[in-house]
Each structure stands twice: as structure tokens, then as C-alpha cells.
Amino acid sequence: MDAATDGWARGWWMADAERMGARQATYAHLESGTRTITEYALALVPGLLQTTAFADARLRSDPARHAEIFDPAAAVAARAHRQQLLLAIDGPRYDVVLDEIAIRRCAADPHIVADQLRHIVAVCAAHPTVTVRVLPIDASIKGHSAPRSAYSIYHYRDTPDSMAVAADTLTSDLIYTEPDEVQPYLSLHSRLKAAALAPEMSLHLLRVAAQGPSPVEGASA
Numbered sequence: 001m002d003a004a005t006d007g008w009a010r011g012w013w014m015a016d017a018e019r020m021g022a023r024q025a026t027y028a029h030l031e032s033g034t035r036t037i038t039e040y041a042l043a044l045v046p047g048l049l050q051t052t053a054f055a056d057a058r059l060r061s062d063p064a065r066h067a068e069i070f071d072p073a074a075a076v077a078a079r080a081h082r083q084q085l086l087l088a089i090d091g092p093r094y095d096v097v098l099d100e101i102a103i104r105r106c107a108a109d110p111h112i113v114a115d116q117l118r119h120i121v122a123v124c125a126a127h128p129t130v131t132v133r134v135l136p137i138d139a140s141i142k143g144h145s146a147p148r149s150a151y152s153i154y155h156y157r158d159t160p161d162s163m164a165v166a167a168d169t170l171t172s173d174l175i176y177t178e179p180d181e182v183q184p185y186l187s188l189h190s191r192l193k194a195a196a197l198a199p200e201m202s203l204h205l206l207r208v209a210a211q212g213p214s215p216v217e218g219a220s221a
Helices: 002-006 022-031 052-059 072-087 100-104 110-126 179-195 199-209 215-220
Strands: 034-041 093-099 130-135 151-156 163-168 173-176
Touching: 022 034, 022 072, 022 151, 022 163, 022 173, 034 179, 052 072, 052 110, 093 100, 093 179, 100 130, 100 199, 110 130, 110 199, 130 179, 130 199, 151 179, 163 179, 173 179
Parallel strands: 034 093, 093 130
Antiparallel strands: 034 151, 151 163, 163 173
């Protein structure tokens, strides 16, 4: 009943899984029923924050990676639906550490990237359940930890201790649910979060980055 009420009903992604992409369907499944979603984004803005234009550009960037039945339009629509569920009343809390590489990387046309950065700022301003912290390239991370991939951590509503981690690789997503597999990611994320800029400074950096190619110089100014 709770799932039906807040829109996180299981299975909406199943009917269109092949057209939206099996990997995205996996993430939709992992997001269902979550209390919090915590992510580290290494080189790209995470899907739950992507604009339609940015998502479309990324999904079309490497067509050889997708199955023949894959439909970019269906994938973009599914990503937008995931975002609606995230930002809905009683949706999960969303906390992201966004590596500066993801801001500097020219992952789409410059005007699309600029709009994407402004979109992140707007989402954070309108939704207090969304927090974005930027991890500078020269940040001093405790233990000199060097993240090897992007990842997502999911805490579920059914039981407080129920968690899953999805680690992003080029060809697949590695899913972990055992405590001894999840704990290293929790520990790493606490170090990345501590090394990242405060949310207010992060949003300032994103605003400056949307105006030009050198976000660090702008932030310092």
C-alpha cells in the first residue's frame, strides 16, 4: 500500500525494459522502495540528475553498446520517470558526491552541458531532499583513497539494515548486498563526502562552471 501510494510501485520498468535498456531497468529496480540513495559520480552527471538533452546525448553517444531493440527515446522517458519518482512527495533522500571531473568533462555539446549544470543547481534549490557536493580534483581525501568507479548505495524502507550497492563499469553493473561487500563502499563514501566542498560552495562552483570552461578558477574568484 505504501509503495502504491508514493509511486514507487514495483515493476513499472519491466514492460519496457529492453527498449529503455536492461542496465537502466536494473537501476529502476534498485531504486524502488528506497529510503535514501547515495551516489558518487566519477566522470558523468548521474542519471537521476540528467536533463532530457544531456541524457539523450549520452544515450546516443555509443550505439554499439546497446541491444538492437534499444530505443533512445524510451530510455530518456524512463530516466525522466525515475527522476519524477525521486522528487515526488515522500520520495527518497538523494545525496550525491559529484567529482569535478564530471563537471570538466565535455560529455555533450557545451550548451547542453551548461544547461545540465544549471539544472542541478535548480533541483537542489527546489528540493531540500537533494544534496550535491562537488569533490575537487585536488581534494585531500583521508587515507589518499582513490575511487575506482562510480557507484550507488541504496538504503531501503522495509528494514533499516537493508542495503545494496551498484558499482558502474563500462559493460555491466556489479550489484552487492552482503554486509562485507557493502561496508567498504560506505567507508569510502564517508571519506569522499568529508573531502568534498560544502553544498553551498558546490552549487556556486556549478553556477560558475555553467558560464565558462574553468570552474575552479571561477570558484576561487
